[in-house]
Amino acid sequence: MLFRLLVTAKTFHSIAVVMVLVFTPVAAWGELVIRVTQGNDKPTIIAVAPMSTNGIQVLEDISAIVESDLLRSGLFKIIPRQNMLAFPQNADDVYYRDWRLLGSEYLVVGGLKDSEGKIELSFSLLDVTSQKTVFKHRVTGTEAQIRDLAHLVSDKVYKEITGIRGIFSTRLAYVTAELNDDKFIYRLNVSDSDGAREQLVLESTQPIMSPSWSPKGDELAYVSFETGRPAIWRQRLVGGQRIQLTNFSGLNGAPSWAPDGNKLALVLSKDGNPEIYLLDLTSNKLSRLTRHFAIDTEPTWTPDGKSLLFTSDRGGTPQIYKLTIASKVVERITFKGNYNARPSLAPDGRTLVVVHRESSVFHIATLDLKTGRMLELTETRLDESPTVAPNGAMLIYATKQGGRGVLSAVSLDAGVKYFLPAKIGDVREPAWSPFLR
Amino acid sequence: MNISVTKTGLSALCLSLVLAGCSSTPVEETMSDIEDTTVQTVEVEMEAEATAVEEAPVEPTMSAATVFYFDFDKALLKTESRAALVEHAAFLMDNPRSIRLEGHADERGTREYNMALGESRGNAVKEFLVLQGVSPSMIEVISYGEEQAASFGSSDAAWSMNRRVELK
Structure with missing residues (x-):
């Protein structure tokens, strides 16, 4: 394997395990490939001219990455490169008439140059209709x-045209399980949001579950069974240092990082049955938030950090409840259907995403907390683990295709869908990172 | 409190060694009050491999079922599981050892909710054993949720094999 795990003697609640990660992307066959299966009705038509390399050796086609980013958002239609009459590198070289004939509304041009051993990419967004430079x-x-660099181009172009912050520079964490000689190998991976540049974070012969990003995007909390029991760990992505946070009897699960980065909501059953707890990451102080003989699990934070949403079967079937942390008051949120679980909130704080069962089929659905309107976003059978992009435009979830776990994406208005199929193993539990810069 | 963790990868090796050790264990102290022809057949076969059997560590074992199945989204012990659990309870009181009850769920439903469901199933088995007189301090319940399927595939048959508690 491409990494080495070094474990030293370690003590509970103290820093001990050292993980050395060689951050080399694994071979291309392990990466996720995207194909758009359904697009937007009125996409913006854009051409991305190949960036002039000006003699600089680069292994990636920057313009192709930008095209793929914009296409995946579902809001753009791309003018194919083979239809282009010229490959201009700046606004002065552009014959607008050519691009208008191709039907393009916007054009991206740019080129590379060497800047003290680094690569400098200058690019412009041009408005073909008004024949003006929008930005350089x-x-x-x-x-x-x-x-x-390519994802930064995509972010800038997407923001300018849609008014929405782009998520092309964000990342994705997910778990894979590969059957090897009758035993599973579990891996926690991180990749770019387009599935490229997959990097191994942790590998184990025992299950790994429930990755949760720190709000800064520099750490992951997750559940690992490597001790023979479930335990919650946190691990830095750069350097790989990791700490075991919990070691209670029973469940140690569903970690969810608070928006302030200082606390973790989690599930423990040490007092008899699954309850939601709060772990202060500075003082290691643990406080219990729920008190009910039913199952309480899958806590997630409201964007203001004052409340948690969670799954509970206290009403007889799994439904979503809201807990106000200061008052400990619990109120039921979902009523439609006999199975609503694994809540997460879009950044607007108003769109609730759940796993919803309708006539024994599990879908991803949204519930507008203001209007009460429920929208089923997916129609496959075993959809789970939805994770919303930090700009609230898309979500990625786990589903089955050909008997294997794959990741799929859908826009929150259900207009855009694409798969991120893996070539090897079972992919599950995606977690979309926060904005990273 | 010290936690010893083997290097990842070694644990799989350790597990397979333990399993190999178990399978070569002779069946000597079976429960006297049950007649089980299957057990006798096993003994005969093992005697044929005399040297291997004699070198294996001698541990008391018994032949009752060690996997107990559950209905969808339920943690109620099925009636057909009881007889075997009564045998286990009696055997454990005569031959005390720590046991693990590993609870599992099928793939339907969310993963952490299934972790809770697997634990409820493990607890149902534990409570039954405790009612039969087994000391609760000897029983550890570990839920694996839907993470370790016994049968692959997304069919009713596969799912029914996966909703289970394994006594180890």
Whole structure:
């Protein structure tokens, strides 16, 4: 394997295990591939001219990455490269008439140049209709950051045209399980949000579950069974240092990082049955939030950090409840259907995403907390683990395709869908990172 | 409190060694009050491999079922599980050892909710054993939720094999 796990003697509640991660992307066959299965009705038509490399050797096609990013958002239609009459590199070289004939509303042009050993990418967004430069921008990075530079171009173009902050520079954490000689190998991976540049975070012969990003995007909390029991760990993505946070008898699960980064909501059954607890990450102080003989699990934070939403079967079937932390008051949120679980809130704080069962089929659905309107976003059978992008435009969830776990994406208005199929193993439990810069 | 963790990868090896050790254990102290031809057949076969059997560690074992199945979204012990659990309880009181009850769920429903469901099933088995007189301090319940399927596939048959508690 491409990484080595070094474990030293360690003590509960103290920093001990050292993980050395070699951050080399695994082979291309392990990466996720995207295909758009359904698009927007009125996409913006855009052309992304191939960036002039000006003699600089780069291994990635920047414009192709930008095209793929914009296409995946579902809000754009891309003018194919083979239809282009010229590949201009700046606004002065553009014959607008050519691009208007192709039907393009916008054009992205740019080129690379060497800047003290780094790569400088200058690019412009041009409005073909008004024949004007919308903006000109410059980004600089190393050769290893070529994909980052491309995603920054996509973010800037997407924001300018849609008014929404782009998520192309964000990342995805997920768990894979690969059957190897009758035993599973579980891996926690992180990739770009397009599935490229997969990096291994943790590998184990025992299950790994429930990854949750820290609000800064520099750490993951997760459940690992490596001790023979479920335990919650936190791990830095750079350097790989990890700490075991819990070691109680019974369930140690469903970690959810608070928006302030200082607390973790989690589930423990040490007092008899699954209850929601709060772990202060500075003082290690644990406080119990729920008190009910039913199952209480899957806590998630409201954006203001004052409340938690969670799944409970206290009403007879799993439904979503809201707990106000200061008062400990619990109120029921979902009523439609006999199974609503795994809540998460879109950044607007108003759109609740749940796993919803309708006539024994599990879908991803949204519930507008203001109007009470419920919308089923997916129609496959075993959809679970939805995770909303930090801009609230899309969500990624786990489903089955050909008997295997794969990741799929859908826009929150259900207009755009695409798969991120893996070539190997079972992919599950995606967790979309927060904005990273 | 010290937690010893083997390097990832070693644990799989350790597990397979334990299993190999179990399978070569001779069946000597079976419960006297049950007649089980299956057990006798096993003994005969094992005697044929005399050297291997004699070198294996001698541990008391018994032959009752060690996997108990449940209905969908339920943690109620089925009637047909009781007889075997009564045998286990009697055997454990004569031959005390710590046991693990590993609770599992099928793939339907969310993963952490299924962790809770697997634990409820483990607890149902534990409570039954405790009622039969087994000391609760000897029983550990570990839920694996839907993470370790016994049967793959998304059919009713596979699902029914996966909603289970394994006594180890």
